[in-house]
Amino acid sequence: xxxxxxxxxxxxxxxxxxxxxxxxxxxxxxxxxxxxxxxxxxxxxxxxxxxxxxxxxxxxxxxxxxxxxxxxxxxxxxxxxxxxxxxxxxxxxxxxxxxxxxxxxxxxxxxxxxxxxxxxxxxxxxxxxxxxxxxxxxxxxxxxxxxxxxxxxxxxxxxxxxxxxxxxxxxxxxxxxxxxxxxxxxxxxxxxxxxxxxxxxxxxxxxxxxxxxxxxxxxxxxxxxxxxxxxxxxxxxxxxxxxxxxxxxxxxxxxxxxxxxxxxxxxxxxxxxxxxxxxxxxxxxxxxxxxxxxxxxxxxxxxxx
Numbered sequence: 001x002x003x004x005x006x007x008x009x010x011x012x013x014x015x016x017x018x019x020x021x022x023x024x025x026x027x028x029x030x031x032x033x034x035x036x037x038x039x040x041x042x043x044x045x046x047x048x049x050x051x052x053x054x055x056x057x058x059x060x061x062x063x064x065x066x067x068x069x070x071x072x073x074x075x076x077x078x079x080x081x082x083x084x085x086x087x088x089x090x091x092x093x094x095x096x097x098x099x100x101x102x103x104x105x106x107x108x109x110x111x112x113x114x115x116x117x118x119x120x121x122x123x124x125x126x127x128x129x130x131x132x133x134x135x136x137x138x139x140x141x142x143x144x145x146x147x148x149x150x151x152x153x154x155x156x157x158x159x160x161x162x163x164x165x166x167x168x169x170x171x172x173x174x175x176x177x178x179x180x181x182x183x184x185x186x187x188x189x190x191x192x193x194x195x196x197x198x199x200x201x202x203x204x205x206x207x208x209x210x211x212x213x214x215x216x217x218x219x220x221x222x223x224x225x226x227x228x229x230x231x232x233x234x235x236x237x238x239x240x241x242x243x244x245x246x247x248x249x250x251x252x253x254x255x256x257x258x259x260x261x262x263x264x265x266x267x268x269x270x271x272x273x274x275x276x277x278x279x280x281x282x283x284x285x286x287x288x289x290x291x292x293x294x295x296x297x298x299x300x301x302x303x304x305x
Contacts, residue, residue, distance in 0.1 A: 002040050014270075032064040041070070049098050054082045057105060078104055112136075112168035113271070119173040119200040126154070126169040126180055134160050138169045138182040142201050154195050155207040159186040166267075167217040172229070176200045179229035179248075181210070183217025190215045192233040194248055208252045211235065211244070216265060220274035222281065226250075230281060230304055232274045236265030243272050243285055247304040255305045260297050264288040276301070 006016040016038070021029065029035045046052050055061050059074040078101050085097040112128040122143040129139040129151065136159055139151040154169075169182040178197040183190070192211040195204040210231045220232040227250040235242050241263045247255035260283050263269050272285035279301045287293045 005038075005040070027066045031066045031068055031070045034064075034070075039070070049101075050082070050086050054086075057101075058082055073108070075104060075108060111164035111166045115169050115171045117171045117173035117178065119178060120175045121200040124171060124173060124178060124201040126171045126182075128165070128168050128182075129153070134162050136161055136165065137184070138180070140171070140180065140201060154180050154182070154204050155193065157184040157186040157193075157207075159184045161185070165217075167219075170219045170221045172221045172223045173200070174223045177223055177227060178204075179221045179223050179231075180204065181219040181221040181229075181231045181233075183215065183219055183233070190217075192217060192219055192231065194221065194229060194231050196229065196248070196250065196252075205252070208248060208254070210246050210248060210254065212246075212257045216241070218271045220272060220283075222274055222276040224276070224301055230274065230276075230301075232260070232272060232283060234263070234265065234269070234272060241265030241269065243283065245274070245281075245283070245304060258299075258304060260299075261285065261287075261295065268292070 002018055006018055030039045030041065055067065056069055057073055058069060058079050059076075060079065061069045062072050062074065081097050081101040081104075085094050085101075088094040088097060107130060114125060114127040116123055116125040124140055124142045126138060126140040128136050130136050137157045138154050140154055141151050142149045165183075165185070167183045169180060171178065171180045176199055178201045179194060180197070181192065181194040183192050185191075191209050192215045193207040194210050195207050197204045211233055212235075214235040214237045216234045216236045218234045222230050224230065229248045230245055231248060232243065232245045235244055243260040243263055245258045245260055249255070263285060266288065268286070268288040270286040272283060275282045281299050281301060281304075282296060284294060284296045287295045
């Protein structure tokens with residue numbers, strides 16, 4: 001299994017160093033020291049979830065303990081369901097509690113990447129939510145003195161899809177200014193959008209569409225000194241794909257679209273990344289091929305009007 005995962009990740013330009021370890025050493029590295037980037041663990045849990053499954057998902061079992069909740073997963077509802085099931089004597093009621101926990105665990109498995117940034121008032125994190133009705137709009141939370149805020153949508157796209165789109169948001173912050181970019185296909189209209197905030201994410205302005213058609217998402221965003229934002233995304237069509245960037249002014253005015261590179265629109269091209277250092281913008285992406293390569297382009301901020 002590990003070799004298959006390594007080979008698949010290699011196809012998208014990610015190098016994996018497999019380390020075969022003696023069993024006790026592997027347990028120490030994964031569960032106790034957390035000294036790993038990716039680990040494959042197989043469990044044979046037997047017929048009773050309280051014995052085999054509970055220890056791997058309840059938050060009270062997070063810690064340097066062998067065969068514990070090594071992923072650090074935490075959901076108070078799941079904790080409560082396992083606690084109630086442990087004391088329930090009726091077999092059918094107990095099974096119902098476990099089935100409910102199973103549904104939550106399945107829903108909490110997300111493929112869309114999240115994003116976080118640090119404002120002058122604390123961190124802000126953005127992610128693709130999933131409602132009971134399968135609405136998968138972008139939500140965000142903020143860390144304040146009283147704790148984390150309640151999740152809030154950056155914009156009500158109302159995109160319903162019965163599968164994970166594997167297309168998360170990107171957020172950037174500078175002081176109290178925040179830019180949040182994301183992809184949606186609400187109404188079968190693929191598009192990339194961005195919203196800006198001047199109060200550390202307490203509120204966001206209206207969503208502005210950034211793409212020029214054929215959007216595939218895989219977005220990135222950086223904030224510039226004048227308050228504008230650079231938004232990057234991938235587009236694709238019958239003539240192939242492209243990595244693009246567009247400047248968005250504080251008032252929502254859009255600059256021209258800049259094509260950074262032509263690329264393969266398949267999943268094998270991965271997710272381009274954009275970063276800023278001083279007046280230089282760096283864009284990195286996977287150029288799919290045999291072998292695949294990671295390419296980097298640089299440009300002065302002034303190149304994006």
